[in-house]
Amino acid sequence: xxxxxxxxxxxxxxxxxxxxxxxxxxxxxxxxxxxxxxxxxxxxxxxxxxxxxxxxxxxxxxxxxxxxxxxxxxxxxxxxxxxxxxxxxxxxxxxxxxxxxxxxxxxxxxxxxxxxxxxxxxxxxxxxxxxxxxxxxxxxxxxxxxxx
Numbered sequence: 001x002x003x004x005x006x007x008x009x010x011x012x013x014x015x016x017x018x019x020x021x022x023x024x025x026x027x028x029x030x031x032x033x034x035x036x037x038x039x040x041x042x043x044x045x046x047x048x049x050x051x052x053x054x055x056x057x058x059x060x061x062x063x064x065x066x067x068x069x070x071x072x073x074x075x076x077x078x079x080x081x082x083x084x085x086x087x088x089x090x091x092x093x094x095x096x097x098x099x100x101x102x103x104x105x106x107x108x109x110x111x112x113x114x115x116x117x118x119x120x121x122x123x124x125x126x127x128x129x130x131x132x133x134x135x136x137x138x139x140x141x142x143x144x145x146x147x148x
Contacts (some may be wrong), residue, residue: 025066025082027131029146035070035078042066057083057132058125059095065132076119076138080146083132090130099125105144 022031031037043055044064055062062083070078085091099110102124109126116136124143125134137143 022068022080024068024080025064025084025131027082027128027133029080029133029135031070032072032078032137032142032145034072035076036072037068038071039069040067041069055083057081057134058099059097060091060093060125060132061085062091062132077116077121077136078138078142078146079134079136081132081134081136083134084130088130091127091132094125094127094132096125099123104140105147107147111140 020030020033022029042064055065057065060083063086065081065083067079067081070080072078083091094110096110096112099112102109102111104111104124104126107126107128109124111122111124113120113122115121119138121136121138122140122143123134123136124140125132127133135143135146137146
């Protein structure tokens with residue numbers, strides 16, 4: 001009986017911990033506690049009447065990008081985007097116009113701040129496992145908390 005209770009408690013703890021992590025396009029990031037998901041978006045390149053529709057993240061070409069958007073009770077936004085190239089090709093370099101080189105949580109990437117809907121947003125993008133990861137958050141500290 002005690003063993004079953006311990007197994008059930010362990011399963012509950014695992015489920016609670018799993019809710020804190022999110023896998024986006026094969027990359028693991030962490031959700032922030034006070035934020036709730038409100039939108040998911042998947043964009044892929046495709047052929048349209050004008051030819052190939054190219055997807056990009058701030059000027060860096062990707063074939064597929066997945067974005068998850070979150071909001072908290074104060075109206076702060078968190079946006080997590082991961083872009084990949086088809087056929088397992090790695091994204092080689094970032095075209096981060098307007099960004100400055102910076103390291104956050106041990107990852108070298110590009111950083112900038114800008115106003116969005118009257119709120120300061122902090123943006124960081126970096127390469128991980130051949131993928132482009134972009135995090136937009138209400139504080140720089142939030143960015144490091146999101147990174148797995």
